[in-house]
Amino acid sequence: MTRSARRTRRTLQAAGVGAAALLALSACSSGSHSDSTKSDSSASTSSSPKLSGTITVFAAASLQESFSTLGKEFEKQHPGTKVTFSFGGSDSLAAGITGGAPADVFAAASPKTMAIVTDKGDGVGTPATFVRNQLEIATLPGNPDKVASLKDLTKSSLKVVLCDKTVPCGAAAQKALDAGKLKLTPVSYEQDVKSALNKVVLKEADAAVVYRTDVKAAGGKVEGVDFPESADAINDYPITLLKDAPNAAGAKAFVALVQSAEGQKVLTEAGFLKP
């Protein structure tokens, strides 16, 4: 008798814990929901939108430095907002967006990766090209292997890393190699441009074909070598608002900042070309 009573009490206790957990969960979800509706309504009612909340930007790895700067600038211009970034290979970001990742803005390093998103109808309107980027060879500081051209990279004594062909920088490198009728066997196909660059920064590879902006961002840790074939493989960078953006007003304002004279200044200073 007493034992069964104790058992009942335990069951009730456990049920109580379960109920509390459920309450907490529902409180959580309703909280975030009201948050997002608030930012939406405030944006639509007033004529000059008072932006708030978090803006989530998925951007190509090569945009890391300049977009981080622009994000800070945006937060300064619109107090109460927060810009969070997810930088990575454009393809995996695109795969994330089509898979339902909650993002507001997508900035890709190539129209092809942007098409993954727009073809699925996840973008809003036509993506706008906001910058272009040219390839450059990154060598060890001081260029000890005397790399002067793309052809020099095909020497078998050199350890060269390229981006994987599925990522824009890899596709562009392939295009440049094709333009120069060169065949290059790298030691590794890296998953994004920053990994390729880092292999040279860490001195594991002798050279990498990366963007001019990455060479600039690495400071003195690598030395850049221009090559003429890169003119045949200039990447357009498209940017778009996303259909399921949790913070559409903030997203629009961020894209506007990127395309503004101020945004373009930050981007060209980082080594990007004007569209």
Added chain:
Amino acid sequence: MSDAAAETLESGPRRRRVRKGVRRGVPLPLLLPALLGLAFLLLPLVALLVRAPWSTLPDQLTSTEVWQALRLSLLCATAATAASLVIGVPLAWLLARTDFPGRGFVRALVTLPLVLPPVVGGVALLLALGRNGIVGQWLDSWFGITLPFTTTGVIVAETFVAMPFLVISVEGTLRAADPRYEEAATTLGASRFTAFRRVTLPLIAPGIAAGAVLAWARALGEFGATITFAGNFPGRTQTMPLAVYLALQNNPEAAIALSLVLLAVSITVLAALRERWVSPA
């Protein structure tokens, strides 16, 4: 022997008690979360099977790149397990059977790769064994050995990540094993190494086997340390997880097909382990 006998004696009443519990019914506050937990673990696997491109699967799986990656994965995981056995079992013995100051600290260090993000492990390996690493630069200048971007590099990365599983498993088994058998052997004139070889090793063989299977499975699925330390080149350092990750970017169907292969291998490993998991340790 006597332990086993005691266990059979004990298991009698224990089993009866369990059966009585079943008759009373499983308490709902336990059953519901348990079922939820089960569903949570199984759902992603089911989704993988449901969305698998079954019609194009034969084409996807017969491409040379898939077999290259699979062969490389199996080869490297096996080599990493072998390396883990050679250096991991003695390490486990050291941790379980000897007493030295700071042993607890060393034990914690050994398990560090278990909690370290594998990418961090890969960077750490580069800094240690890379061409410019603190040890790697000597390997390069004295022996002309460079590990990054080589198949050996893959094995090194996988060993780094997988060996702790083996060490922990073997150490646990050693602690559970009765040291008196070894003491008896040494009393009868065997050296400590002979005692280890002839008495301890056979005694803990099941633990070593289980640890080796765990390490092998971990090595097979290793991604972060491998791509960071050894890079990605088809046929040389591109293992299955790397192939899955890169295929996901431009050909999700191929990625699913590759994942199915890995899933099949994992299930085979689990089936091999079942014996041990079902019988109480």
